[in-house]
Amino acid sequence: MAFILALDQGTTSSRAIIFDDRQDVLGSAQRPFQTLFPRPGWVEHDPLEIWRTQRDVALEALANADIDRSEIAAIGITNQRETTVVWDRRTGQPIYNAIGWQDRRTAQSCNAKRDAGHEPAVHQCTGLLLDPYFSASKIRWILDHCEGAQDAAIAGHLAFGTIDTWLISNLTQGGAHITDPSNASRTALFNLHTLQWDDSMLDLWQIPRAMLPQVMPSSGPLARCTSDKFDDIPITGVAGDQQAALFGQTCFAPGDAKCTYGTGCFILLNSGRQVISSKSRLLTTVAWTINGETEYALEGSVFIGGAVVQWLVDGLQMIERAQDIEALAGSVEGSDGVVFVPAFSGLGAPYWDADARGTIVGLTRGTNKAHIARAALEGIAFQVADVLDAMQADRGMALTSLQVDGGASANNLLMQLQSDLLQIPLVKASNSESTALGAASLAGLEVGIWKDRGELRSLWREAQRFSPALKATDLQQQRALWRRAVGRSRQWVCGSDPV
Numbered sequence: 001m002a003f004i005l006a007l008d009q010g011t012t013s014s015r016a017i018i019f020d021d022r023q024d025v026l027g028s029a030q031r032p033f034q035t036l037f038p039r040p041g042w043v044e045h046d047p048l049e050i051w052r053t054q055r056d057v058a059l060e061a062l063a064n065a066d067i068d069r070s071e072i073a074a075i076g077i078t079n080q081r082e083t084t085v086v087w088d089r090r091t092g093q094p095i096y097n098a099i100g101w102q103d104r105r106t107a108q109s110c111n112a113k114r115d116a117g118h119e120p121a122v123h124q125c126t127g128l129l130l131d132p133y134f135s136a137s138k139i140r141w142i143l144d145h146c147e148g149a150q151d152a153a154i155a156g157h158l159a160f161g162t163i164d165t166w167l168i169s170n171l172t173q174g175g176a177h178i179t180d181p182s183n184a185s186r187t188a189l190f191n192l193h194t195l196q197w198d199d200s201m202l203d204l205w206q207i208p209r210a211m212l213p214q215v216m217p218s219s220g221p222l223a224r225c226t227s228d229k230f231d232d233i234p235i236t237g238v239a240g241d242q243q244a245a246l247f248g249q250t251c252f253a254p255g256d257a258k259c260t261y262g263t264g265c266f267i268l269l270n271s272g273r274q275v276i277s278s279k280s281r282l283l284t285t286v287a288w289t290i291n292g293e294t295e296y297a298l299e300g301s302v303f304i305g306g307a308v309v310q311w312l313v314d315g316l317q318m319i320e321r322a323q324d325i326e327a328l329a330g331s332v333e334g335s336d337g338v339v340f341v342p343a344f345s346g347l348g349a350p351y352w353d354a355d356a357r358g359t360i361v362g363l364t365r366g367t368n369k370a371h372i373a374r375a376a377l378e379g380i381a382f383q384v385a386d387v388l389d390a391m392q393a394d395r396g397m398a399l400t401s402l403q404v405d406g407g408a409s410a411n412n413l414l415m416q417l418q419s420d421l422l423q424i425p426l427v428k429a430s431n432s433e434s435t436a437l438g439a440a441s442l443a444g445l446e447v448g449i450w451k452d453r454g455e456l457r458s459l460w461r462e463a464q465r466f467s468p469a470l471k472a473t474d475l476q477q478q479r480a481l482w483r484r485a486v487g488r489s490r491q492w493v494c495g496s497d498p499v
Contacts, residue, residue, distance in 0.1 A: 027065025127284030237443030
């Protein structure tokens, strides 16, 4: 029997999981790595620490599974997207820390380009918006702030990559500089229609083409490891974490949708081969490219999801563990008028306000920590509901259900709140490793572990379903309070009234 090794490089930890042909987990390992906050709104990682932790957990997963590396048929990689690494091809060393997807340092440059009228062209070409979230402005910042970087990039000495590209470069000892369309489509440099790096976007940001990786399929013969610990294992699957979760949830048909409740919340709707241009400030992105066919998705990104619970643990020390929030929030029937907008890194879809900041309103002398805990969970659910409303408007068709995964999907109170707000069932898979499973599935298709998507779908099993317990009319007042609170949080940094 051959096995698939999935490398799941996330925002706060590196994980590795080994799957068999029934998609059961044979072995896994996980290690956190440091997130750096050098200034307010800045988020960085050490790229070398990311590589070391990912390498080490892969070896640990092999040991835990008690199998030899020769039994690994292929490697599938999934990764935090938009996070940007620039390194020197001659040494393999980064020239600056990885700038994380949550980083907001380039808000001013994005705003300047928006004010100059460039956003319609960016949206039409890339499906994205002018926002610090995406890689292009991060690359520009590194080239501007590292001495000699622009000249070195023009000379072809510097390489850019999202985290998938960085890992593959290390696995191949610099031999492969590649990415896939799902990751390329998150850079704001990739043309959704030609499926190529776009000259007009490169010109907009003055980024040399020589820095960019080759774009390969999401499933296919991508590269072969030469690193001594993984020598000769093929890499046959790559996808950004949210597209990988969509694939792992077997959302293969147009109209299928999923929400991953992680550090942020990410909602993707499969649009098949149709490029839907959002009128509601959602994103259009590549879902995957397989066998020469590219499929697309609509996406809404919530920057702060489960991270707000972690803030209650680390920042306020209101609870000892993230999982304690369910009992605390469930000890009261409602938030008693308290509304929590967790805009710690600005607001994502459908607002796209980099200047928004976290806000708690409606406090009284009767407010206690249980009300704040419940308001925090409601804040996650409200943000997702805002995105789903926009998504259904863009598609012109209502969803009938939503697949859910991610760490916060284990919170039954949150899932019930979400089902009530959306007025549709939420469906959770028995295999909770949707992101890693998606990467493994893409890799396994290429090497014949699974013959097609039909076989993958036959292996999927439902674990739990949450159905609406309240009527939509019962929640109108809460939604109205939420919208008012969002208005209070917007454009807080610049100090002007929201538009």
